[in-house]
Amino acid sequence: MSYVLAKSQNDDIHKAGECGGAVTSILKYLLDEGIVDGVLAISPCDDVYDGVPTFVTNSEDLMKTAGSYHCAPTMIGDLVQKYLFDKKVAVTAKPCDMRAIEELIIRHKIDKDNIYVIGLNCGGTVPPVAGRKMIDLFYEANPDDVVSEEIDKGQFIIELADGSEEAVKIHDLEKEGYGRRTNCQRCDVKIPRKANIACGNWGAEDGWTFIEINDEKGQELIDGAKKAGILETKSPADPAIEGRKKVEGIMIKMAKKIQDKMYPTVNEIDDWNRCISCYACRDVCPICWCYENCELNKSFFKDEQNIPPSPIAFQGVRLSHMSFSCVDCGQCDDVCPMDIPVSLIFDKLQKKYFDRTGYVAGVSDGTKPPLYSPEKTEL
């Protein structure tokens, strides 16, 4: 594990990128050299609230994926698994994306040798609809005029077309029920250390990206991009490394505080009673990969007459299948038409499982979750 500061040598990318364009440059290097067949990244569609996962095979198209989109939370782990498993791909991944990819690698659904993961440090994402509303309410700007947004030093910052910026403290937004998604508020994995490299601006000076190199593949990536003349690097000073550590520490501490507050508030029984068994949470879950073969589709569990379904035979079964591997990506919350805090319940059980076994989904080293392991040990 080592640290470098990097920025793009290409002026266009440098300008378009969030902080120095290092990530876009590395992706461009991978595509140009033919190391990967394509790149899966997020590009905006109509505005900054509308992020579309895009598979880019031509490095000229990479420019539209540059920049970060906090208001467009998408999960790419299951996209790789469903559609790109037979290709060599490079993906950009938030910590929860990376955790999902790691869990899918454990389940042999993604080939580790076929995937390059450029990790992105993440302080949280904002739901698009609430994001628009919040900008309307708390800022003097029109949500449609926002050209880019950024989360930095505890503030949610928006930038308008004329270059002016406006910032509001995230804490104040969240007090009013806006701000980051609830699963992001309690997320305590801020740096994707299972990715080949983890990039971010914490600790970096302006115009540079701070990169943590996590493995040999990541080192090769940086060396290659440098050799190709697209990336400029320097080693960070000690205060920069300390600064980054401090930011991460503060974020994790805040998350733990919110966890303690949030877990006891959930009342599963009342929540499950709203369920209309649409199966959306199952279908969107990156860890649930069985699809047609899902146990819930089996005749002995299929229950189409009763709404709400019996919680224990519906959610109970799902919980027993994958709650120990829940990466708390919050997709299930996003899709639930009845606003059931699904991820909160699954995440709570993951934490319970952690207390028993020390296994953190998609973060812990070792080949398998203890539940799958052939080891002759009791818990």
Place this chain on the structure above:
Amino acid sequence: MVLNLRYTVQKKPNYEVILMSDELKIVGLLCNWCCYGGADTAGTARMQYPPNVRIIRVMCSGRITPSMIFKAFQEGADGVFVGGCHIGDCHYDAGNYKWSRRSKIVEDILEEFGIERERFRHEWISASEGEKFKTTMEEFHKTLSKLGPLELK
């Protein structure tokens, strides 16, 4: 039912408890090689144990999934018992280790659904331990009688 009432009048215990405990349903998932043998031993020796247990024979405790336990509760079981071989005695080498790890997550999840922890029990019973099977069933039946029938929310 009539017989029961007469019985309870004579002994003067709490009617309700007796009625309820006779209606209690226990689902027992027993491993073919050990616990099922244990139940057999208890039967051959004509030991008396609560007749509320409905036994389902499975080849190994390692093939029992949490979903089976949940299904049993959903279908009206008041308690679920799982019996397997003693650790180290598994016919398939490590099935009971797998079950023991799985049982912990079952406990965690049941708690979330408002089902008392005591309604789910697992025990290692060998084929020769008829006595242990009997006492376990008696104990389990007693615990469930105290809790009464399960009302799923």
